[in-house]
Amino acid sequence: MTLALVDIERAGARQQFLADAVALLASSLDYNTTLTSLANLAVPRIADWCSIDMLNENGSISTLAVAHVDPAKIEFARRLQERFPPDPLGQHGVSHVIRTGESELVREIDEVLLRQAIPDEEFLAIIRELGLRSSMMVPLKARGQMLGVLTLIAAESGHLFDADDLSLAEELASRAALTIDNARLYRQAQRVAAEQTAVMERITDGLVIVNTAEEITFMNDMGRRFFGSGLVGQSVDTAARQVQTFTWEGRPHEPGDLPSRRALHGETVVDLEWKVMLPDVGAMYLQGSASPVDAEDGTRIGAVIAFRDVTERKRADDELRRLGAELEQRVVERTIELESANKELESFAYSVSHDLRAPLRSMDGFSQVLVERYADKFDERGTRYLNHIRDAAQEMGGLIDALLQLSRVTRGEMQRERVDLTPLTQSIGEQLRKMDPGRDVTLGIANGLVTTGDAQLLRIMLENLIGNAWKFSRQNLNTYIEFGLIRQDRIPIFFVRDNGAGFDMTYENKLFTPFQRLHAASDFEGTGIGLATVQRIVRRHGGRIWAESTVGQGSTFYFTLQPDQQGAA
């Protein structure tokens, strides 16, 4: 066959060639083989040489196929290319076409052109030997993407390519590019599908896919494990009849209310809960969702049901709930117990207040009447004994009052407000001065001792603390009482310091115990309840109290009115 055909003949031959090429390209998805066949189809029907170069993903170029009627020449060309690899930045040739995306037609390869394109003398001599006459290079492009270059060269035939030849080459290139692109897309799709299947199989969630005909088309490993592999290919109705599922509460699911059906209608169903009875395993709890699956163009193609095994979590939750309910019940019970205990305490306190004081008043009153009106009936000793009775009655009255205050301090509701302890303490000092005017007492109260708490309770607390300082410094000529504030770890610590009798630190732990006294009643009177009261008030504010003292040198009581790192003492 010769290329020197008259126009009509050429046109017919071209059509035939193109038809053959298209048939060839459609024959297989393996484009490597197809393109090699294509190169062989082109030689010698439209060129003496045909080569196809592909652009690799990394930007390099590799020759996929070279065709010539003489296999020896093909081998020669291959070695030549190995020896003289094409210049990637050259102004001509494959890389230039790839860079520009434009076809390149050299109608006549002359000496000037060859010299220009090939600077190497030896290479030039070999090329000259091949007798290349005319060349066409057309890009293989699909969807705007450069895939490679189709090169057609005329040599022995002496044919010179013209515009018609170029358009045939371009037509051929575009068909070939389409084939390559399709094959690549297909491969890519296959890879994606394989990846997706692998992922779907291996994830620990169960997946079931149904198509629009309500047939189960896919179940992954976890899905098969729960519902059995026999369901693939069956309709969801059949599947629902075969595998009975329940709500978490144990009610059987309505067979008509299928999440997949709702999803196929476009609904995304979340928080689905299934209980499945598995042989050998028992009850399993699953939680999942069903969502529609739509194609890119919006057509519904199916629905996917995803679920996971939450049996462990459900059991833990149930246990937690059970414990929570139990705890709540116990709290309720304890609260009732406490409330009734509190009521009892209250009525006890009421009785103490009312009933115990009445007989005391009689003891004191009638003793006093005896002392006053029947003095002549008693000798000095008898009068002294009567006075002992009176003292004892009054002491007991004081104890009852102190106890009542202690219980009230614990019982009453707290009214939290901003309290300035400075003026409060000043007024306590004034009171003490009025009651005990003979004393020389310097009372140093820091300014701005502001805190949050129950004003009434804080007053009782300070009355006790300042009162103690006042009392236990009675034997001093000059008394110094200081009320101030230090800060530790940003927690305000208040302190009341005196230069009084102090106490032995060995007994510090007994300070705050009701009725515990560290001094003889003959030295310092008192009920032994004051500091217990103070401690309760401090504790009710979330704070703690402690003391430091040296016998004969005074005491310092420290207290906080809010919780600190060490917790309430």
Added chain:
Amino acid sequence: MNVDAGVILLVEDNPRDEELTLLALEDSRVANEVVVAHDGVEALDYLFGTGAYEGRDTADLPQVVLLDLKLPRIDGLEVLERLRADARTELLPVVILTSSDEESDLLRSYRLHVNSYIRKPVDFVQFNDVVAQLGLYWLVLNRSPGRQWRRSG
């Protein structure tokens, strides 16, 4: 002492407290007649002329009622409530004289418009003092509505 001749109604169930109160009144030179009711029912009978006091002239009101809180049958707060609910006694001066200083008792008494609330001290000297002041205040200094005309009438 220039005292009103009105009666003092002492409502007290404890006989020793009754005697001590009478002693204290005596010590304070209070010459008014003291009527003692030993529980709430008796007090109400006296004031409303019922029961043992059937036919007593209820217009003749005591000058002051000294009312204990904890009483058999009808307690002090209920007595007070009934007195305040009745037109004849709603303005009658009532002084609570009790051992209790429970906040709740104080509140309830004041809500029922008590005229005074006094806690009986254990110490008899103090108790005497309190009774003397009570006598001075309620029998000498204080003027209550509705007594002047009765005195002159």
